[in-house]
Amino acid sequence: MALPQMDRFTPVFAIAAAAELAQMHPQTLRQYDRIGLVSPQRTRGNTRRYSLHDVARLREVAKLSGEGLSLEGIRRVLELEDRVRDLEGRVRELERALTEERLQRPERRVFAAGAAGGEVVTLRRGARVKRSADVVVWQP
Known part of the structure; x- marks a missing residue:
């Protein structure tokens, strides 16, 4: 059986792992999801799954926020x-x-x-x- 192809858009990280990679609190990720800054995909159980692209976007949000936006x-x-x-x-x-x-x-x-x-x-x-x-x- 062939493994599915993974790329930077493949949702693999749970919220705790994504928060750690982005150096943010999980509650911040939930807030960003609510306001549409970063919208992770959802599993069948409705839990958030973040991709490498999402983590990079979270880091960009943190950078822009740090610059005063x-x-x-x-x-x-x-x-x-x-x-x-x-x-x-x-x-x-x-x-x-x-x-x-x-x-x-x-x-x-x-x-x-x-x-x-x-x-x-x-x-x-x-x-x-x-x-x-x-x-x-x-x-x-």
Whole structure:
């Protein structure tokens, strides 16, 4: 029988062990769970189980608290950090998709700034934009 894969999100620590690893009192972990700062998974018996990710997040909460942030400020910082991480992942996905699309299209298009007002124009590969010979004099 194969053992299940474990990673940093696998809930393995009971509240006492997680509190010791985070160097906090178990009651503090319960409070953070109630207000949503760190939400451990629950067993069938409804006991909290913390992952390594949860412990790292608890340490981050302690660090921010030590720097003088309120619990609401900490919640907002953690929320924004999660959002940034999600957006960075999405950017990587889109970059991969764009790279694949470029490689799969033999008749790739080229885009350039148009001569009239900076609009974007599509060109066939190898074509050039007509350049304007207008002279513009600027006076302060």
